[in-house]
Amino acid sequence: MRFFLTCTLTLLLAALGGRAAETDGDAARLAGRVREIFEAKCTDCHGPELPRPKGKFGYVLDLKRVAANADYIVRGHPEKSDLYDMVFKEDMPGEDASVPPLTKDEKESVRRWIEAGAPAPAPAEHPAPTASTGGAEIKMPVWKRALRWLGRLHPVSTHFPVALMFVAVFAEGLAWWTQRPSWLQTVRLLVVLAALGAVAAVGLGWINAYFTSYVGQSASILGWHRWLGTGTGVWAVVCAGLATLGKCEEGTKDRQRFRGALLLGAALVGVTGFLGSALIYGLDHYAW
Ligand code: HEC
Incomplete structure (x- = not known):
């Protein structure tokens, strides 16, 4: 009986541990995805290499710092986060941007990322600067x-x-x-x-x-x-x-x-x- 209990407990713990690890992986992957979206849709105006980023906001790729800014992100609450509001209503990237607004899927990724507590991406997962999310340039007539x-x-x-x-x-x-x-x-x-x-x-x-x-x-x-x-x-x-x-x-x-x-x-x-x-x-x- 004791043996049986120990076994069950061990299995249970292993399962839970595995699940936690998987959630961590998910969070990092979600964050990586959001970083890719920002890379494609925001860096023209908020990129780290710009001498004068728009709105004095030049660290859109530094998700840790973005998430720490309570003016933009309320962890766990997309509906209270200005940043989500801006991308949802398509104020960002605006009408003057050379990239289209976020797609429904992309908005959903940002929403889930904030809902998950706005985790940081895994350090190794920084995509190459060329990574694109299909955010092709808009061809203006x-x-x-x-x-x-x-x-x-x-x-x-x-x-x-x-x-x-x-x-x-x-x-x-x-x-x-x-x-x-x-x-x-x-x-x-x-x-x-x-x-x-x-x-x-x-x-x-x-x-x-x-x-x-x-x-x-x-x-x-x-x-x-x-x-x-x-x-x-x-x-x-x-x-x-x-x-x-x-x-x-x-x-x-x-x-x-x-x-x-x-x-x-x-x-x-x-x-x-x-x-x-x-x-x-x-x-x-x-x-x-
Ligand atoms: C075409 C340029 C452009 C693009 C692309 C763009 N923004 Fe902006 N963004 C601006 C401008 C201009 C401001 C400043 C607006 C103001 O001062 O009212 C701003 C301001 C902001 C601010 C508020 C900064 C502050 O503290 O006032 C946030 C947050 C923001 N942008 C997020 C984003 C995100 C996220 C993306 C990508 C999804 C994005 N922006 C893409 C031009 C852009």
Whole structure:
């Protein structure tokens, strides 16, 4: 009887041990798979060799470090993990990436990896850098490529409305100071050009935003920038209308109305410009 018991126990322990070892192997294999997925779909923007990885996140292949970052991964809880949320909703890799979003299977691997506690891959299992998960490059149609390229002109285009609105305020100040009617011609020209520039910048901005992928705080900054920018474009056109349609002689109601509108327009263009640069350099880029 004792012999029998010992045998059973030994067998049971052996079975359990084997099972544990197998689970370890599974975990490592799952982690290796996730690393392969990240290698194929994330390293263009978050690779360790990049001098300036996107979102200051340049260690996507270091699963141990990724898993340790509670902002990205809540071990055992894919639904609470931002990283899973991003790949699930296809915010990452974004619309501007040269690789397609994760396939259903790939998403499922990431989900199971986090659910399993986000284990590290076995050290020997690092795949060669060429390993691919079938994440072939997306072939963008020419028109889409051209559109994406056009959108990249948005930042440079915004210099026109920004500078022109500010110079228009300056010229309008001179008109008021000197009381010389001839300044009105200058102000009109500046405001009309500012409005044309603003409309162009808004159009390019919408295109540019389509091809970028912002998440978290940046996404809400983009929201504000987008709508304030659109509003600024409309307001610049209103200013141009007020300057050119009315007679706008010094001392008239028309002129006062225009003056107020212009000041508001300049303020709007300034705030919108600040939010736009915050998307690139961060909200604190004017910190001392
Ligand atoms: C085409 C470029 C691109 C690709 C490919 C890409 N990302 Fe991103 N990623 C970005 C950009 C840009 C940001 C910064 C967004 C921001 O600041 O709002 C970012 C931010 C992140 C962040 C948040 C960093 C932080 O702390 O704010 C995570 C996490 C992330 N990416 C994960 C991934 C994962 C996982 C993949 C692959 C499945 C991936 N990304 C693929 C461009 C990319």
